[in-house]
Amino acid sequence: MLKYILKRLFIMVITLWIIITLTFILMISVPGSPFNSEGNSNEIVQQNLERHYNLDKPYHIQYLLYLKSIVTLDFGPSIKQPNQTVNDLLGRGFPISAELGIVTIIVAVISGIILGILAALRHNGVIDYLAMGIAVLGISVPNFILATLLIQQLAVNLEWFPVATWKSPMHMVLPVIALATGPMAIIARLTRSTMLEVLTQDYIKMARAKGLPPWKIIFKHALRNALMPVITIMGTLVAGIMTGSFVIEQIFAIPGMGKYFVESINHRDFPVIMGTTVFYSAFLIIMLFLVDIAYGILDPRIKVSKKEGE
Template sequence: MARYMLHRIFSSLLVLLAIITITFLLMHAIPGGPFTGEKNIPAAVLKNIEERYRLNDPLWTQYVDYLANLIRFDFGPSFKYAGRTVNDIIYESFPVSLQLGAVSISLAVLLGIPAGAIAALRQNKWQDYVTMLFATIGVSVPSFVLATLLIYVLAIKLQLLPAAMWGGIEYLIMPALALAAHPMAFIARLTRSSMLEVLAQDYIKTARAKGLPQTVIMYRHALKNALIPVVTYIGPMTASILTGSFIIETIFAIPGLGRHFVTSIYNRDYTVILGVTVFYSILVVGLNLIVDLIYPLLDPRIKLDGKQEG
């Protein structure tokens, strides 16, 4: 296990280095800079600003300096937010995105898995048809379209919920639903197909022949093995919800990290773009590693060396 962990950590570091390098080069390949959009700024002042932030250094020097600061978890100063660092922006904004993401992930998992299991147990019955109908709609409709519909119906027409901003639990309902709809529908479909495959196995037929109750067969034997593909999806899904909240946070005017990321792209705030990209990349890599460690808990036949017992 220790050897496997070291191998995964080393490969994850290589992936992070590749992401940092590609993002760094792409940003500097775009014409202009973070201060070229400023109006009526004298050339001498612009030169002093670039010297202060060392933007006039050779590209390789800027790259090496950034990596050196990154090792100390220093993402650097923001070019557009005076007196603030990227670390400050992440520290202040990510808890909001994390709260929204945690609620959305909980909704997707707690509703998607039971819905898929019920659809599998009631295959070709009305419960199955209704569940798959909503699952198809959830997969097909983009989150920003669903967010717009929720605002129109619940906020404007029915006036049940606030349309935007951030505050109590009432401000969390619509953005959480908009974020959770797609992964919830996908988990339901994935659970259903996996459950149907597991229920057709010989050991399930043997358990039924022994007269075991349906609930025992369902929860002790079938569902546990059926969750392996779902767990595989939950890792990237979690990262997708956290990073996919960019558009939702913008639509609902939520002061999360995604909103700062979108703004930094417009402003060409290089350090914020790089810092948020690296931060979310670390989340993605870490979550994928956690998923790999969960596999043996669900199925002891799966070994961390990548082999599976027969």
């Protein structure tokens, strides 16, 4: 296990370095200066600003300074908000984005597993068709379309929920529904298919022959093995939820990291773009790593090292 973890950590570092390098290359490839939109027609003013943000230095020097800022976790000041550092923006936006993401994951996992179990237990029945119909709709409808419909119907027409912002639990309902529906649908379909397969296994038949209660067979014996594929895709789902939150945060005016990231792209705020990209990349890579470790721990049949496989 230790050898496997060290190998994965090495791959994580290499992957993050590639992302960092590609982000830097893309940033320097953008023509023009980020200060052009400020209305600074004075060339001397622009030169002073570029010197202040080290944009006048050769690319290899900028790259080394960029790597240094990442290693020291100091991304410097924002170009469009000079009185705010990138760290300040991340510290202010990430807790809100994390809250949205965590609640979304909890809702998606619980509702998806419940739908999948019900569909499997009532295979080819009304509940099965209804659950899978909901799942198909959840996969087919983009979250930004669903968000717009939710705002129009539940917030504007019926006035059941607030339209936007992030101030109370009621403000969470619509963004969470819009963001959780897609992952919930994927989990439901996957849980259903794996549950149907697991329920035909010999050990399930043996448990039934022993007279175990149905709930014990489902939750103690069948569900654990049926959830293994769900755990496998959790890293991908987390990535989808976190990136999908960019759009949802914009639609619902949620002051999370997605808001700052989109604004930084519109304003060509290079430090914020690179800081948020590195932060999100590191976060998602770590999540994928934790999912791999959890999968190996939960399923002892998986060999995570050559020694264990011998």
